[in-house]
Amino acid sequence: MAEEETIVKKEPVEAVDLETRILELCKQNPDGVDDSAILVDMPQFDANQRVQAINRLLSTAKIDLLKSGNKLVYKLKDPSSASVVKGSDNQEKVVYQIIKEAGNRGIWIRDIRYQSNLLLTQVNKILKNLESKKLIKAVKSVAASKKKVYMLYELEPDRSVTGGAWYSDQDFESEFVEVLNQQCFKYLNEKAANARETLSTPIMQRNASFASSTDVWKYISELGISKVKLAVEDIETILDTLIYDGKVERSIVAGPCSSSGASGSITKLYRAIKPLIQPTGLTRMPCGTCPVFHLCSEDGVISPTSCIYMKEWLDY
Ligand code: SF4
Numbered sequence: 001m002a003e004e005e006t007i008v009k010k011e012p013v014e015a016v017d018l019e020t021r022i023l024e025l026c027k028q029n030p031d032g033v034d035d036s037a038i039l040v041d042m043p044q045f046d047a048n049q050r051v052q053a054i055n056r057l058l059s060t061a062k063i064d065l066l067k068s069g070n071k072l073v074y075k076l077k078d079p080s081s082a083s084v085v086k087g088s089d090n091q092e093k094v095v096y097q098i099i100k101e102a103g104n105r106g107i108w109i110r111d112i113r114y115q116s117n118l119l120l121t122q123v124n125k126i127l128k129n130l131e132s133k134k135l136i137k138a139v140k141s142v143a144a145s146k147k148k149v150y151m152l153y154e155l156e157p158d159r160s161v162t163g164g165a166w167y168s169d170q171d172f173e174s175e176f177v178e179v180l181n182q183q184c185f186k187y188l189n190e191k192a193a194n195a196r197e198t199l200s201t202p203i204m205q206r207n208a209s210f211a212s213s214t215d216v217w218k219y220i221s222e223l224g225i226s227k228v229k230l231a232v233e234d235i236e237t238i239l240d241t242l243i244y245d246g247k248v249e250r251s252i253v254a255g256p257c258s259s260s261g262a263s264g265s266i267t268k269l270y271r272a273i274k275p276l277i278q279p280t281g282l283t284r285m286p287c288g289t290c291p292v293f294h295l296c297s298e299d300g301v302i303s304p305t306s307c308i309y310m311k312e313w314l315d316y
Contacts, residue, residue, distance in 0.1 A: 018045050018053040019062075023076070026063055032073025058090060065090050066097050067115055091118060095126045099136050099150050104158045106139055106149025142167050142301055165228045166237075172301065174308050179225060180238045185247055187211065187219045188272035210251060210269040213239060239270050244289060249273050286313055 025033045025041060038050055045053075054074065057063045063074045072094075098115045099107055113123050127150060130136040138148040142163035149161060166173055188211060195208035217235040220226070242248035253267045286309035287293055296302045304310050 018042060018049060019057055022053060022057060022074070023062060026074055026076045030075070032066060032068050032075045034071050034073045038074075058093075064097060065093060067094060067117070091116070091122065092126050092129060094118075095123065096130060096135060099130075100152055102149075102151060104151055104155040104161075106141070106151040106157065106161055108147060108149055112150065142172075165226070165230055165234045172306070174306065176226070177238070177241075178308060180220065180235075181241060183220060183223060183225065184216055184235065184238050185242055185272060187216055188242075188248060188270055192272045206271070209271040211271070213268045213270065216270065236268060239268075240291075242270075244291060247272060286310060 021042060022033070022038060025038065029037070035050070038054075042050070054063075057074075058065060061077055064077050066073055066075055094116050095112060095118070098112055102111075109120075109123060109127070112118075112127075113120060116123065118126070127136070127138075131138065134153050136150050137153045138150055139157045139161055141147055141149050141161045149157075151157065163172070166177055188209075191211055192205075192209035195205045199205045199208055213232050213236045216239065217230065217232045220230065220235060239248060239250070243250055248270050251269045251271075253269060254265075286307070287296075287304075290296065290309070292302050296304065296307070298304065
């Protein structure tokens with residue numbers, strides 16, 4: 001008898017029960033719930049009722065429709081973006097979510113198409129809509145000058161997209177790099193000259209001529225020659241170019257490990273050096289020791305036409 005009552009209670013279809021149960025299912029499965037899971041859980045509701053309930057949950061921004069692998073799943077709405085795409089259709093929500101997941105590295109339109117299974121014309125239209133609502137933005141990537149990546153409007157693009165301090169509007173700031181290059185070398189050279197003048201033994205002179213990358217960074221920061229805020233890593237990149245030029249050498253000093261077993265710190269020290277013999281002619285050709293040789297091509301961002309090392313070599 002009790003069994004009959006239970007069956008009878010299930011008969012009247014309450015749309016609100018269906019919506020509550022879908023929300024519960026989504027809560028229990030944070031990775032998402034697909035249509036077949038909803039069907040298995042609630043076989044008493046027909047397809048039309050399920051679709052209506054899902055549409056209501058989507059339109060009231062309680063769940064998201066996302067792509068997971070090759071299937072579409074429903075997930076509880078991320079509260080931080082609950083109101084962001086309100087009023088958008090499902091395709092727009094899918095594209096927005098794909099872009100959101102790409103973070104500040106952004107995503108190519110080709111990958112958005114692949115992940116959303118939408119046609120190029122549809123994706124283009126959606127991207128334009130999202131851009132006009134200032135939900136996303138297109139950013140030119142230094143990795144390929146003709147390609148744009150899409151990311152959420154409020155995000156600061158990753159250095160791999162903007163090229164960091166060395167790029168302005170996707171253009172390599174070769175003059176700025178050259179000035180920094182000269183100033184870093186000047187600092188190290190003066191330190192070495194000072195050590196030679198004030199200390200008597202070669203070992204003491206050598207030790208005193210080293211400066212850490214943080215010291216060089218402080219010197220450059222105090223000069224105030226950079227419009228952008230430079231990090232110590234930026235200065236290390238410049239110092240690396242001086243090493244490749246044979247003007248500077250580097251020494252790594254490892255600090256002691258802590259008692260807790262954590263590995264010790266590493267300090268990079270640099271000093272200006274004088275090459276023992278001056279290279280001449282062909283041996284000066286920069287490409288043989290160039291660290292970006294594999295990225296260099298005639299129509300690329302790094303090219304022999306714009307290369308300052310090549311220009312110097314040809315002018316020599
Ligand atoms: S042209 Fe310049 S950037 Fe290109 S490989 Fe030679 S040195 Fe490197």
